[in-house]
Amino acid sequence: MSLVQVTEADGGSAVPTDVGVEAEAGRRRLQRRTIGAGGWVGAGVLVAVLATTLIGPLTSGDPLAQNFDAILRAPSAGHLFGTDELGRDVFVRVVFGGRTALAITVVSAVVASLLGLVLALAGALFGGWVDAVTSRLADVQLAVPSIVLAIVVLSFVGNSFVPIVFVLVLGSWVLTFRVIRGHARAVVAQQYVEAARVAGAGRFGIAWRHLIPSVLPLLAVAFTINASSALLLESSLGYLGLGVQPPDPDWGQMVATGQAQIFTAPWIALFPGLAVVATAVGLQLLGDGLAERFVGGPVTRRGLAR
Amino acid sequence: MSVSQDASAGPAPAPAPWSVPRRRVRAPVSWRYIGGRLATGLVAVWGAVTLVFFALYATGNPAILLVPPDAPPDEILRLTHLMGFDRPLPVQYWNFLTSVATGTFPDSIRYGADPLPIALAKIPASLALGLTGLLVGVLLGGVIGYVSATARSGWLSRVPLGIATGIESVPTFFIGIVLIIVFAVRLGWFPVTSTGDAASMVLPALTLAFAFIPAIARVFRTALLDVLQAEHIRTARAKGLPRHVLVSRHVVANSLGTTLNVVGIQAGVLLGGAVVTESVFGWPGIGQLSINAVQNRDYPLVIVCVLAIAVGFVLINLVVDVVAAVVEPRLRS
Numbered sequence: 001m002s003l004v005q006v007t008e009a010d011g012g013s014a015v016p017t018d019v020g021v022e023a024e025a026g027r028r029r030l031q032r033r034t035i036g037a038g039g040w041v042g043a044g045v046l047v048a049v050l051a052t053t054l055i056g057p058l059t060s061g062d063p064l065a066q067n068f069d070a071i072l073r074a075p076s077a078g079h080l081f082g083t084d085e086l087g088r089d090v091f092v093r094v095v096f097g098g099r100t101a102l103a104i105t106v107v108s109a110v111v112a113s114l115l116g117l118v119l120a121l122a123g124a125l126f127g128g129w130v131d132a133v134t135s136r137l138a139d140v141q142l143a144v145p146s147i148v149l150a151i152v153v154l155s156f157v158g159n160s161f162v163p164i165v166f167v168l169v170l171g172s173w174v175l176t177f178r179v180i181r182g183h184a185r186a187v188v189a190q191q192y193v194e195a196a197r198v199a200g201a202g203r204f205g206i207a208w209r210h211l212i213p214s215v216l217p218l219l220a221v222a223f224t225i226n227a228s229s230a231l232l233l234e235s236s237l238g239y240l241g242l243g244v245q246p247p248d249p250d251w252g253q254m255v256a257t258g259q260a261q262i263f264t265a266p267w268i269a270l271f272p273g274l275a276v277v278a279t280a281v282g283l284q285l286l287g288d289g290l291a292e293r294f295v296g297g298p299v300t301r302r303g304l305a306r
Numbered sequence: 307m308s309v310s311q312d313a314s315a316g317p318a319p320a321p322a323p324w325s326v327p328r329r330r331v332r333a334p335v336s337w338r339y340i341g342g343r344l345a346t347g348l349v350a351v352w353g354a355v356t357l358v359f360f361a362l363y364a365t366g367n368p369a370i371l372l373v374p375p376d377a378p379p380d381e382i383l384r385l386t387h388l389m390g391f392d393r394p395l396p397v398q399y400w401n402f403l404t405s406v407a408t409g410t411f412p413d414s415i416r417y418g419a420d421p422l423p424i425a426l427a428k429i430p431a432s433l434a435l436g437l438t439g440l441l442v443g444v445l446l447g448g449v450i451g452y453v454s455a456t457a458r459s460g461w462l463s464r465v466p467l468g469i470a471t472g473i474e475s476v477p478t479f480f481i482g483i484v485l486i487i488v489f490a491v492r493l494g495w496f497p498v499t500s501t502g503d504a505a506s507m508v509l510p511a512l513t514l515a516f517a518f519i520p521a522i523a524r525v526f527r528t529a530l531l532d533v534l535q536a537e538h539i540r541t542a543r544a545k546g547l548p549r550h551v552l553v554s555r556h557v558v559a560n561s562l563g564t565t566l567n568v569v570g571i572q573a574g575v576l577l578g579g580a581v582v583t584e585s586v587f588g589w590p591g592i593g594q595l596s597i598n599a600v601q602n603r604d605y606p607l608v609i610v611c612v613l614a615i616a617v618g619f620v621l622i623n624l625v626v627d628v629v630a631a632v633v634e635p636r637l638r639s
Contacts, residue, residue, distance in 0.1 A: 143350050144357070145574035145619050147581050148612055155600040155608050156361040156371070232477045236582055239479040240597050255483060259586075262498070266487045273480035280475035 039289015045282030049275070053098035063088065063096035063249050075267055082267040084258065090268055094275050097249035102279070104161065104234050104244070108168035109227035113219060115169060116176025116226075121211055124184035125203045135181075138174045146171040146233060154242045164243055168230040175229070176222040180215050187214050217294030224287030228280045235276045251276050343627050347620035352403075354616035358609055359402045363395070371605040372412040385412055406613065414607045416599070421610040425592055429614070432591030436580050438507060439514025444569065446515060447522025451565075452558075454523070455530035467523060474520040478579045482513040482586035499588040510587045517579030518572045525568040529561035536560075563634020570626035573619055581615075592618075 035043070066086045075082040081090035119138075123131035150167045157163045187193060193210055201209070237243035238252025246253060251272040258269030362368040369386040386392050393401070405411065414421040447470070454467040473481070489509060490498045497506045533539065534557060542552050581593030588594065596611030598604075 140353065142571075142574075144353060145577045145615065147574070147578035148354060148615055148619070149357070151596060151600055151608065151612055151615075152358055152361045155603075155605070156365055228475065232475075235477050236479055236578070239477070240582065240585055241601055242597075252477070252479070255479060259483065259486075262483070262486060263491055266491060269483050270487065273477075273483055276480060277476050280477075281472065284471075284475045 035286070035289030035293045038285045039293065042282045042285025042287075042289060045278055046286060049098065049279050049282065050102070053095055053102055056092075056095035056098075063093045064247055074265070081271040082265065084265070084268045085261055090271055093249045093254060094251070094272050097251045097254055097272055098275060098279075100244050100248055101231065101234055101238070101251045101276070104164055104168065105227055105231040108165045108172065108230040108234070109223055111165065112169045112173040112226045112230065113176045113223045116173040116178075116222065117180055117215070117219060119173075120177045120180035120184055121207050121215075123181055124188050124211070125207060134177070138177050141170060141174050150233075150237055150242055154237065159237075159242055159245060164234065164237065167237070168233055171233055172226045172229050175225055176219070179218055179222050183215055183218055184211050187211055217290070221287055221291045221294065224283045224290060228283035228287065231276065231280055231283070339631060340624070340628060343624050347624055350620050350623075351613070351616050354613060355403060355406050356399075358612055359399060362402075362605075362609075363398070368605075371603075372415075374415045411610055412606045414599075414604055416602050416604045416607065421604075421607040424607065425595060425610045425614050428590060428592040428595050431589060432580060432584070432593060432618075435507065435510055435514065435584065435589055435591060436576065438511040439517075439580070439583070440569070440576065442511050443515030443518050444522055447519040448526050448565070450519065450523035451526030452530065455527040455534070456553075467527065470520045470523045473516055476516075478513060478517045478582045479586050481516045482509070482583060485509045485513055486586075500590060506587075510583050510589055513586065514576070514579050514583045517583075518569075518575050521568055521572050521575070522565065526561060526565045529564040530557060533557050533560045559633070563630050563636065566626055566630035566633065570623050570630065573622040573626065576622065577615055577619055 066088055075090075081094060083089055084093070119134045123134040146167070149170055153163055153167050187210060188206075193206055196206055196210060234243060235250075235252030235255075238250040238254075239256045241253070241256065244250035244253055246257070254272035255269045258265075258272070261268050362371070365371060369382050369391050373381055373385055391398060409422050411421050413419055414424060417424055450466045450470050454463045457463040476484075486498055486509065489495050496509050500506045500510070539552070539556055542556050547556075577593075580591070581597065583589065584591045584593035585597050592611055592614055596608065596615065599607035599611055
């Protein structure tokens with residue numbers, strides 16, 4: 001039996017259909033309607049990061065503004081994160097870099113989640129060769145190292161927004177697919193789905209009324225993990241010079257350029273990297289909290305943990 | 307062949323209950339098993355070649371990419387014809403496959419020479435770093451997993467694993483940067499970039515190790531907890547086996563197979579981590595070469611590097627599968 005509780009999603013009730021211990025555990029879990037302290041901390045960090053990157057650009061200066069009177073200044077009240085070798089304010093650049101990094105991350109995670117969801121539901125509903133083909137596709141995807149894919153696509157096709165998102169989506173959709181597919185197959189085998197089918201509901205009706213409401217919590221968990229792996233990969237691509245190109249600021253790319261000054265001004269490389277870590281940790285904590293609350297166990301980058 | 311048949315035959319007759327189990331010589335993995343894995347690997351390499359081909363094809367006439375920007379038009383035409391880029395798609399594809407199979411690539415734009423030897427010359431450095439990092443990562447991850455599975459006190463079973471999970475949210479390049487700032491800039495213990503001696507290996511190997519310590523630790527912990535609940539552990543405990551024998555022969559040995567399997571699954575992470583790590587520390591390996599080739603738009607060299615990385619991925623998986631099958635016969639099916 002999978003860790004995921006197959007619950008009756010139609011009619012708005014959320015009573016577990018399983019009997020015995022699992023149902024009891026599920027009921028207890030449903031009573032504890034919280035994502036835990038870690039989940040709240042993660043959500044708080046994410047809100048703080050999002051608010052800073054969304055509101056910050058309205059109040060602070062120009063990320064490209066150079067000031068040769070203030071080059072390589074250490075962090076202080078005037079320059080919160082210090083200045084770089086051209087006198088640019090590192091805090092302002094981190095705020096603006098966050099916009100690029102987070103926009104790419106969120107778009108990639110949304111597309112990856114939708115792709116995984118659609119393929120998983122198709123596999124669960126149609127079964128047979130559809131399921132075989134989508135599962136094989138996921139296996140093939142796992143067999144291609146993300147770095148090879150990134151080098152090939154980004155060097156031959158170019159590194160603008162769409163190719164970067166493409167690489168990130170291909171690197172992370174399998175997680176959603178695997179998690180959702182397992183759950184959706186279990187739901188399709190339930191008697192109420194059978195009853196709906198007998199009553200004349202079509203495949204899309206079943207998907208809309210029964211499957212999608214039932215997989216929503218899982219989708220939320222998978223989304224946070226997709227977002228965190230997309231962010232890590234995006235920043236790595238930026239660091240390697242395969243991602244967002246200068247002069248557009250981007251967290252990973254800023255770490256790479258800051259590395260040249262690492263002896264005299266380590267803060268240039270440190271703060272954009274810390275921004276990545278803070279966001280990724282926030283996503284991870286929130287994902288763990290959601291998983292604990294809705295799924296009943298951790299979901300790892302590869303799928304449901306045992 | 308006869309040896310492998312022994313391995314696949316039914317369970318050996320149970321020893322008499324009072325006899326101490328003799329150390330059994332395990333049957334080596336059959337050639338058929340290795341052949342099967344190798345065939346799967348070849349399919350993966352073929353997939354990488356196909357990916358490269360279609361990425362090239364999508365750019366229009368790849369020949370323009372494969373010669374220096376100042377090449378005369380007849381050179382472009384010559385290469386277009388040589389690589390078959392003026393033929394129908396299936397013919398092009400076939401030509402590309404055969405040129406890869408025979409190791410015929412256009413000259414590297416930056417080095418003006420056959421890119422294959424250039425890439426091959428970088429493999430020993432990458433291998434040295436990769437194996438050291440792998441060893442360090444498996445050891446550290448194993449220790450963390452072991453401690454968190456067997457610790458009696460609460461914090462010892464949570465804190466190391468918690469730290470390992472936190473590390474999962476730190477991108478590899480930033481681990482490298484932090485290690486540089488702490489150990490090279492502040493403390494001055496190790497050089498910042500590769501100088502070729504053992505000291506310059508320490509930080510890159512640690513950086514690479516951190517990339518997969520979390521996965522190893524988590525899986526080893528789960529495997530240990532699984533085995534610890536098994537019946538034969540209770541039996542071994544009941545017959546008074548010393549704790550260290552119980553742990554080494556029964557618990558750890560039975561958990562190794564699953565853990566090694568994860569090392570294989572993590573091979574992609576290892577490769578990605580290696581490319582990033584080599585770039586952070588200027589390590590003269592194939593990862594840094596490939597990133598430089600991308601930045602120089604040296605496409606022939608990019609192709610060779612990508613194929614080398616793909617072959618490396620397949621070989622890592624093969625070796626891990628074989629080793630895992632040797633220590634864990636249940637994985638052989």
